[in-house]
Amino acid sequence: MSHAQHAFTNYYPLVNEGLTVRSRRNMLKAGLAGIAGLSVPDLLQTRAAAVDLGKPMSQKSVILLWMTGGPSHIDTWDPKPDRPFNNRGPFAPIPTALPGTFICEHLPKQAAMLDKFTVIRSVDPRKSSHQPNQVMQTGNREAAPRTNPKGDRHPAIASIVAKHHGPNHPSMPPYVAFMKHPTHIAWGGWLGKQYDPFIGNRASVLPQYDLLGKPLNRTSGADLFRLPGQLNVDRLADRRLLMKDLDRIRSGLDQSGSMDAVDQYGQQAYDMVLGRRAQKAFDISSEPEKYRQRYGDHLWCQQTLLARRLVEAGVSFVTLDLSHHTASGTWDNHGIPGGVYGGISKGLKPLLPIFDHLLTTLVSDLEERGLLDDVLVIAMGEFGRTPNMGTQKSVDGRNHWPVVMSMCMAGGGLRHGQVIGSSTNDGGTIKERPVTPADLAATIYRHMDVPLDGTYLDERQRPRFFVDENGQPLSELF
Secondary structure: OOOOOOOOHHHOOOOOOOOOOHHHHHHHHHHHHHOOOOOOHHHHHHHHHHHHOOOOOOOOEEEEEEOOOOOOOOOOOOOOOOOOHHHHOOOOEEEOOOOOOEEEOOOHHHHHOHHHEEEEEEEOOOOOOOOOOOHHHHOOOOOOOOOOOOHHHOOOHHHHHHHHOOOOOOOOOOEEEEOOOHHHOOOOHHHOHHHOOEEHHHHOOOEEEOOOOOEEEEEOOOOOOOOOOOOOHHHHHHHHHHHHHHHHHHHOOOOOOHHHHHHHHHHHHHHHHHOHHHHHHHOHHHOOHHHHHHHOOOHHHHHHHHHHHHHHHOOOEEEEEOOOOOOOOOOOOOOOOOOOOOOHHHHHOOHHHHHHHHHHHHHHHHHHOOOOOOEEEEEEOOOEEOOOOOHHHOOOOOOEEOOOEEEEEEEOOOOOOEEEOEEOOOOOOEEEOOEOHHHHHHHHHHHOOOOOOOEEEOOOOOEEEOOOOOOOOOHHHO
């Protein structure tokens, strides 16, 4: 699986094109395509077409905080304090800004502002797994490559947003992901590689950690915007002019004006590579020091700050892979003796203060900047954890539990300050108000003005609906 490749397929560098200088033309197009892997001409055309049809261009966006590995619902947002220790776990519940609602003691900042959040305690994650963990990120239960050979062909919710909403600014990619491993996020699938995420790791200077979350005291290199070899901006501009000259020969034969449009969108794609807007958005060093200190030095916190900068600059969907480990994920708290993840006390407990801080800092920052009504913040993983601890010979670990899970949302101009659904007394099953992956997808699409009855074509040219299983937007939020 070579999802790490970025597509610039709309330039068709290997396709012969009428009156052309064969190898020179193709070489130039392939060269431009490979500079940074930013593919936008189709998206730009889609956005322009929407404007021509009189549709308002919203500035809405989504930030997905992906808790890779599956966080325990009982030890975060759905505590069971009256149950035996083996069920309720080692953490105490604390009251929140929502009267009568309690969450984990290690989420005190979120508890204090829970009136700005919606907690969903009845999410149905059946068929969801990890490595790859795509059911919840696609909204489709068939997106399970471990059991379905075509599971990875179902497009990410973010990819559908990229295609049908596009970026909020033409110089920015629509879908950006910061990932620890390609199996931690969802991709363009049947929509095509042009709707794969732009991988933000290569465009940003970020602190590096080992697989267990220990700082390595070094940073990653931001090499994406560096031109290869001896290719500089002036030489690239010369190549761009040559491409325009060659296109002008064709456009002289073009009576429809389509070549002018192609050139316009191609120029915007070129500007995305060399323009300052994208480079500045990914450059965290240009953020005022007080905000950098506010978010903190931890990798996940720095990525969260970048997510805010990116949606502010015009990205429509940002996914943060909150994991240090490249395998099943840092939130996979089995606690198996000799394992790398730890159980609830040693594995989950250190993660929660970091998560609490980045989540509440992001929501507060967005609100202060007047962005919270446009930006929908979602925090979730791929499933919950077993009601009882001590699985797999651990002391306090919990195994996978694709039966019920919890998650939270904030922003997006939606109605918050509520809890949706509930689990049974032991947290083992859904008690009321099941919420499916398709319901979550439909909720995001409603927020992003993506048609709920939209379709795309699979490899056999059969239409498939964006929203599977008759999913519906969560009425409590609208």
